[in-house]
Amino acid sequence: MYSVHRTVLHAAFSIPCGKKRPIHLVSDPAVFSSEIAAAVGSSGLPSPVSIAEVAPAELQEEVRSALWRRAMPVLAALPPLPPAAPSTVLLAGPLQHVTAAYRRLAQQPAAGSQQLHWLLAVPADAQRARAALQPVLRESQRALVLACVNASCARLAATSPGWGGVRLLPWPAGGAEPDWRLRQLGGRTLRVLAPMRRKLPPECSSSTISAYRTPQGKKRLCGYLGQVLNIISEKFNFRMKLIRKGGCGKLKSDGTMDGRPQWLLEGRGDLAAGTCTLDVQRSTAVYMGEWFYSDTTSIAVGRPGHHHTDFLVFGVLTDPVWALTAFYIVLFALLLKMAEMIGHAIRGCITQKPQDGNQNRPKSESGNGSSSQPNGHEPGNVHRPVASLVDYIQQSVRMFLGQGDDVTSALPATRLLMIFVYMTTVTLMSIYSGNLTAFFSIRRDAAAIDNLEDLAASPIEPHVTFGQSHYYIFENATTGARGQIWRKMQECEDCVHRSYKTTETIDFVARMVRGERALFQSQRSLLKRADQYLEHTNQSASALCPLHLARQALRRDFYSLMFPHHSPYSALFDRAIRQLRYQGVIESIFAQVAANKCTRTAAPHYEVTSLDWHLLAGAFYVWAAGLAAATVVWVLEWCTGGRCCRPRRRQEQEGEKKGAMCEGETMLEIVNSSSL
Numbered sequence: 083m084y085s086v087h088r089t090v091l092h093a094a095f096s097i098p099c100g101k102k103r104p105i106h107l108v109s110d111p112a113v114f115s116s117e118i119a120a121a122v123g124s125s126g127l128p129s130p131v132s133i134a135e136v137a138p139a140e141l142q143e144e145v146r147s148a149l150w151r152r153a154m155p156v157l158a159a160l161p162p163l164p165p166a167a168p169s170t171v172l173l174a175g176p177l178q179h180v181t182a183a184y185r186r187l188a189q190q191p192a193a194g195s196q197q198l199h200w201l202l203a204v205p206a207d208a209q210r211a212r213a214a215l216q217p218v219l220r221e222s223q224r225a226l227v228l229a230c231v232n233a234s235c236a237r238l239a240a241t242s243p244g245w246g247g248v249r250l251l252p253w254p255a256g257g258a259e260p261d262w263r264l265r266q267l268g269g270r271t272l273r274v275l276a277p278m279r280r281k282l283p284p285e286c287s288s289s290t291i292s293a294y295r296t297p298q299g300k301k302r303l304c305g306y307l308g309q310v311l312n313i314i315s316e317k318f319n320f321r322m323k324l325i326r327k328g329g330c331g332k333l334k335s336d337g338t339m340d341g342r343p344q345w346l347l348e349g350r351g352d353l354a355a356g357t358c359t360l361d362v363q364r365s366t367a368v369y370m371g372e373w374f375y376s377d378t379t380s381i382a383v384g385r386p387g388h389h390h391t392d393f394l395v396f397g398v399l400t401d402p403v404w405a406l407t408a409f410y411i412v413l414f415a416l417l418l419k420m421a422e423m424i425g426h427a428i429r430g431c432i433t434q435k436p437q438d439g440n441q442n443r444p445k446s447e448s449g450n451g452s453s454s455q456p457n458g459h460e461p462g463n464v465h466r467p468v469a470s471l472v473d474y475i476q477q478s479v480r481m482f483l484g485q486g487d488d489v490t491s492a493l494p495a496t497r498l499l500m501i502f503v504y505m506t507t508v509t510l511m512s513i514y515s516g517n518l519t520a521f522f523s524i525r526r527d528a529a530a531i532d533n534l535e536d537l538a539a540s541p542i543e544p545h546v547t548f549g550q551s552h553y554y555i556f557e558n559a560t561t562g563a564r565g566q567i568w569r570k571m572q573e574c575e576d577c578v579h580r581s582y583k584t585t586e587t588i589d590f591v592a593r594m595v596r597g598e599r600a601l602f603q604s605q606r607s608l609l610k611r612a613d614q615y616l617e618h619t620n621q622s623a624s625a626l627c628p629l630h631l632a633r634q635a636l637r638r639d640f641y642s643l644m645f646p647h648h649s650p651y652s653a654l655f656d657r658a659i660r661q662l663r664y665q666g667v668i669e670s671i672f673a674q675v676a677a678n679k680c681t682r683t684a685a686p687h688y689e690v691t692s693l694d695w696h697l698l699a700g701a702f703y704v705w706a707a708g709l710a711a712a713t714v715v716w717v718l719e720w721c722t723g724g725r726c727c728r729p730r731r732r733q734e735q736e737g738e739k740k741g742a743m744c745e746g747e748t749m750l751e752i753v754n755s756s757s758l
Contacts, residue, residue, distance in 0.1 A: 110232070111140055111141050111144045112144055113232070113233050114141070114205055115141065115145040116148050117228070117230055117233070118145055118148065118203050119145070119149050119154070121203070121226075121228050122154065122172075123154075125201075125226055127170045127199050128169060128170055129154050129155050129169070130155035130156060130161075131149055131155070131156055131172050132156075132158075132159065132160050132161055132169065132170065132171045132172060133146060133156055133158065133172050133174075134157070135172065135173045135183045135187070136174040137174075137175035138175065141175060160187075164646070164648060165197045165198055166197070167197065168197050168198075168199065169199065171187070171200050173187075173200065173202040173203070174203040175203075175204070176204065177204045177206050177211070180203070180215075181218055184200070184202060185218055188218075188223070197648045198648075200223070200225065201226075202225070202227065202228075203230070204230075205230050207231050207236075208252070211229040211250075212227070216240075216247075216249065219240050219250075221242050221247065221248050221264060221265075221266060221268055222267065222654075223240075224262040225239070225240030225248075226238070226253065227240065227250055236252065237252070237253045237254070238250040238252060238253060239251050239252075241260050241262065242261075242263065242264055242266065244266055245319075246266040246267060246269055247268060264650065264653065264654045265654075266320075267319055267654075268319060268320075269319055269321065271320065271321045272322055272352040272353060272651065273323045273325055273351045273352045273353075274311070274323065274325065274352070274353055274355055275327040275342045275350075275353070276291055276303070276308075276324055276325070276326070276327070276354070276356060277292070277328040278292055278324065282294055282295040282301065283295070286305065286308075288305050289305055289306065290306065290357050290676060291303065291305040291306075291307040291355055291356060292304055292305050292308065293308070293324050301324050306668070306671045307355060307357065309671050310374060310662060310667075310668055313667070314658045314659075318658065325350070325351055327342050327351070327354070328341065328342075328356075329341025330342065330356055330357075330358035330359070331344065331364050331368075332548070333549065339364070342354035342356065342358075342644060343364060343367045343368045346644060346645070347367065349646070352645070352649070353643055353644065353649070354368075354643065354644040354645075357375070358370075358641060358642070358644060359550070359604075359640065360373060360640045360641070364644070368644045368645060368646060368647065369644065369645045369646065369647050369648075369649060369652050370643075371642045371644070371645060371652055371656050372642060372643075372655070372656040372657075372659045372663075373640035374642060374643070374659050374662075374663060375640075375668065376638060377604040377638075378635035378637065379551070379555075379604055379605075379635065379636040380603070380604070380608065380631045380632055380636065381531060381534075381537060381601075381602060381634075382594060382601050382603065382608040382611075382612075382629045382630065382632075383531045383537075383594065383600045383629070383632075384594055384596055384598075384629065384630065385530075385595070385627065385628055386529065386530045399514065399517070411475065411479055412475060412478075414478045414506075415474035415477070416474075418474045418477070418478070418503075530630050531630065532632045532634060533632060533634035534562075534564060536632075537567060537632075538563040538570075542597065542600045543574050543599045543600065544577060544600050545571075545576075545577050545578075545585065545601045546601075547578075547579045547580075547585060548578050548580055552602045552636060553578070553602075556568045556571065582607075585601055585603070586611060588615065591615045594611075595628045595629065605631055606678060608629060608631060609629070609678035610678060612629045612678075612680040613678060613679050616628065616679075616680060627680040643655060643659075
């Protein structure tokens with residue numbers, strides 16, 4: 083924080099009228115110059131000291147010698163305005179000469195630079211110096227007055243009473259430092275650089291800052307920042323001369339800035355107003371004042387839509403779960419077979435004599451499934467053949483599908499194992515059916531872009547505006563997600579925009595809504611684009627925001643006013659904005675004037691909607707696949723089965739005829755034997 087420091091030393095001179103008559107000092111020039119040099123050292127004024135405005139020449143030589151004796155560098159001419167380094171301008175001589183020189187130099191725009199310090203000295207008493215200099219001194223400058231009569235000097239401090247004037251108060255040596263703070267500007271006019279239209283409209287055209295013309299023909303600022311400046315102007319009693327100039331300032335190839343910062347450097351304005359982000363490049367060129375509003379730079383993409391899964395029957399479980407289920411089916415088939423084999427072996431060792439009637443019973447006499455025991459074995463037969471592994475796999479699949487089992491065993495271990503197989507199968511099927519129900523009833527959205535890594539891995543085009551603060555986040559990045567995004571920008575033809583206006587078009591925002599492009603901007607600017615899109619598409623302001631803002635904030639942005647370096651008004655505005663921000667005035671004005679209408683999240687709803695076709699398509703796909711497979715098998719059987727099955731059918735028909743003949747002969751023999 084810089085403050086304007088002006089030291090005014092007044093030494094009273096007596097100069098007779100007429101150019102040919104010499105100038106005579108009331109006090110001794112050697113003594114007076116010694117007092118000036120002592121005042122320079124005790125007041126902490128910076129070096130070098132310019133003595134170009136010291137008159138007459140005799141006093142100038144004495145002052146030069148006195149400063150040299152104190153090892154203080156001296157300038158014979160005025161320093162450049164504004165000076166590159168702190169320096170002091172000494173005004174010494176008769177009261178009329180000092181007053182005229184101060185009035186002439188202080189009116190220059192750069193005279194209020196905080197790098198420039200003033201030292202005024204006159205040989206006069208304190209009352210006479212106060213009466214002559216108090217109307218001349220400017221409230222935006224700090225001043226110290228040294229009034230000397232011979233070797234007796236009195237110091238006066240110029241302070242602000244608060245109504246736009248200046249008062250000179252005694253400041254004794256060794257006393258407390260006066261209150262130098264600037265409180266009012268006394269009705270002076272400040273040149274304000276602000277973005278506005280070439281032809282001012284009759285009403286406000288921007289929610290941030292703009293100007294309009296009142297019915298009385300006066301220019302008036304509007305928007306939340308314009309209202310803040312209106313409050314400050316009324317509080318500190320100054321008028322604003324509005325000058326149309328856009329652009330927050332971008333670094334050119336030759337190292338200069340454009341926009342409002344360049345005009346401030348050229349002295350064409352006293353302050354620049356706009357939503358300009360505080361960054362290193364702008365802070366180097368101009369002074370960025372106290373921030374009045376903060377926001378975050380974020381990523382905006384299209385809002386994720388509803389996630390559609392056409393093959394939902396198999397999409398409920400992941401691939402590893404399906405692989406584990408298949409492994410479970412084969413594993414339990416092996417366990418069932420092993421349990422059956424071990425049970426048969428144990429019973430074979432215990433049983434003394436197997437049943438001969440059933441031991442050699444051929445397989446052809448086994449039942450076809452209608453018997454109470456599979457494979458045609460009688461109950462209690464412990465030496466029946468063990469079913470094959472394929473049978474147990476089929477049984478495990480039937481149990482998994484809830485169709486029961488066909489391989490029933492009388493062994494307790496096998497039955498106990500099958501009980502746990504049923505329990506595991508019921509659990510798996512319950513989980514599957516529960517997840518399937520959840521998939522049908524719960525809305526699922528596609529994955530959203532919430533950080534730089536998600537954006538780098540997606541096919542979405544990243545877009546940025548050249549010269550803005552968020553552009554330098556990615557410039558020349560080589561590693562990580564930022565490097566990948568920067569390479570995407572370089573490969574894309576129009577991903578780096580020369581102006582932010584090309585990112586505000588409805589076509590660009592529509593492509594963002596469709597999920598084709600992503601934009602880096604402040605959250606307020608992104609939501610403003612969403613508001614404009616809703617208005618263009620005739621959607622209500624309460625509709626769901628068409629843009630999704632990433633959860634990861636890239637950086638925190640601070641917006642502030644811009645002043646020339648060492649401006650006498652920067653400290654005054656900083657105090658005012660800090661007070662208005664802490665009291666919540668700026669936030670209240672922003673909520674009334676510039677708040678976004680677009681909501682960031684979806685409103686909760688509890689409506690039950692009917693199931694769409696795409697949710698049930700998976701089941702019909704499975705049915706269609708089964709129907710197609712069955713059709714293919716039927717065609718193959720029809721094409722090839724006729725050749726293979728015709729001889730077999732002839733043999734079966736001949737066998738049936740022979741069997742009928744044998745039965746007829748047998749019946750004939752029975753009849754004959756009975757007749758005998």
